Amino acid sequence: MSKLRDMTHRRKRAHTKMVALQSPVYKAFLDMEAATFGDGALTKMHKELIAVGISVVINCESCMQWHIEQAAKAGADQKQLLEAIEVGIEMGGGPATAHARFALEVMADVFGDA
DSSP states (O other), X not given: OHHHHHHHHHHHXXXXXXXXXXXXXXXXXXXXXXXXXXXXXSOHHHHHHHHHHHHHHHTOHHHHHHHHHHHHHTTOOHHHHHHHHHHHHHHHOHHHHHHHHHHHHHHHHHHOOO
16 A cells, blocks of 8 residues: 555645645635534535545545545544445446545555455
């Protein structure tokens, strides 16, 4: 899973750099992210599961990794994550089944290979 470790390292490094550069756009994005993913009518976990499905459809590997990890931290289990991935597959059709392969790799990393 070195690809996943590398993605995490690059994401953290870029985040630190953007914060250090005091990017007003990045700060606004982080504020929007905090407002979006906070508990409301939907829990953070449910919002993260929605983001997992969207990430599969748009084939954003970094997004899949981040939102699967965040959903798991918020209490999502493997079955819930799998169903979110399956929603993405249905919404994205055939190409999304290929994208979902990466999401399954991230799940194996988060929960262990089952």
